[in-house]
Amino acid sequence: MIRKILNATKTISLVAVTLSSVQAGAANWKYAIEENLNEVQGVYATQFKEYIEANSAHSVQIYPFGTLGESDDIMEQAQAGILQFVDQSPGFTGSLIPEAQVFLMPYVLPESVSEVNYFFKNAKVISENFKVLYAEQDLELLQMFPEGSVAITTQESFHSPADLDGMKIRVMTSPLLVETYKAFGAVPTPLPWGEVFGALQTNLIQGQENPWFYIESGKLYEVSEVITEAGHNIFTTAVMANKNFYEGLSETDQQLVQQGSEVALDYILKYQEGLAEESKAKIKAAKPSIEFVTLTEAERAPFRLAAKDVRAKFIEMTGESGQTILDQLEADLESARTN
Template sequence: MSRFSTLKKAALVAAMGLGLIGQASLVAAEEWKFALEEISGSVQDAYAQKFKQLVEQKSDGKISVTVYPYGALGESEDLTELVANGVLQFAHGSTGILGSTAPSMQVFSVPYLLSQDNQVNLKVLTESPTIYGPMADKLKTRNLRLLSMYPEGEMVWTTNKVVRKPADFDNVKMRVMASPMLVETYKSFGAVPTPLPYSEVYGALQLKMIDGQENPIFAIEEMKFYEVTDVLTWSGHQQFTVAVLSSESWYQGLPAEQQKIIDETVTELGPYIFDTQAQYNKERLAKIQQLKPGIELVRLNEEEQAAFRKASLPMRDKLVELAGPEAGATLQALEKEIAALEQQ
């Protein structure tokens, strides 16, 4: 065999070896599972897909993130349980559901808590010493690590009549999540709160089992709630706020470089998801208006909002009654943080 042939064969063997090493690295890529409370194309999906992209880039492909849309692994309660048990690495968690573990989480059900300025909300929801101190510590008792929080958009009422004052809610059955605070909130507004699973809302609206519901615009569009409603109302009372969770024990068991990847990714995603949710809600409203030109859009003015704000004032005492004095202290602390940031 010639020297050239020998070198050629050696090069081929070396190339094959590199290929096998590459294949082995692909096979050995660590999988992280991320479950959503919403379907593909939602704000949560946008967050998870960007999380996937950044983690896989930062790890040079050594980590693969698999995103599971709503329903693939169960309802919201199931997802937090799977994270706590270490079956899932990441999930979104609604504050109402997390309130059973960390009662102070129910503070986000108090109407008119968050600022009308989302730059203030960005600062609070990603850096608050109240949220990432006592509140996060409470979640750790269930082996849940609070990585971040963000709003998916302003809650909008879908009804079949115009609601401009609490009296207009008389005998109106409004679907709510199974949260005592949300039930009491809609009682204070004058409505008849009706807890239902998210997956049953469209059918209940269609069959007139309920008269309305609340969700951000993007969710109203993707779940087609606009098809079975006549009026969309912006009341300014709340934003749908969601938590990003991982397993505390799993996180603590990771190598320092993988913890750093998670922390850096979550920090980068803060501003990204605030901008993304705003764009999603703007685009989805335009789509609703195109598909149903006759739908009525109502935006409560300051005076009209003030009436609902006043009606909901007893919710501060109700928070303490339902969730304990710790939740009341959390409310006061967050209100101070928000007020200070609004003055800057």
């Protein structure tokens, strides 16, 4: 009997030590995004969180837009190691990593959803070239993913660059987006996101661009009269980890993070099927007077021509490194077309 009690005591002690070790190894990882939890970045982050928590003792705390400041603020916190993960569009990262602005160049990414999805899952420019560039900024690039085609909200319809003359269009704080809307004939106006709705409401600006779901969830249609599809871009975002944090993880935890980011990528690509059409229907139901415009190929022609000037500006801003990025991106896009 004494021996059984001693063995039972040893077993209980061993279990207690094991549980204590698991708890001691558990961490709460902080992850900031540029959107709300019910928007695309939030859905991706939630899938990542669920995978991590289901497959480890770690937990993930997600910080939606505005809870830790603007986009520039959360990037600084990620670089400093205050945040372990951050989601940020190249539209804001462009001042930090100029080459990332390649995703803002008009009429480069295809409109075909299947080609876009193949590109983001297989592109060497993301998994190789950009991985190096982000690492130079103390960031471990985990994924880039699309958030849908970009539409432009305005007060009046436009069908040519001449129609945009004098029109103030809000852009993210990216030098290349400024050049894009200059080339398109408008007056580009960089503004942090928190100021956009009020600026549209008071006519300080007359338009802005975003994917359809964000126009709907942000109620931007309430302060706009026309939403135009020019087919000029796909909104792209990037998921990063603080590099020192990532490199300090065990090999098991690094694999966990990589697998979690891949599972979330597959989920978010599937999640977005039909999302733009759902958003359009919600907008039309909420504001029947809103006008939807899709530019014809003939109307897009002068915008495509203007895009050549933007391409030249990108090379001027980024030099040989930018040319290498652009060459690899185009090779990856060709692979997406053929596959």
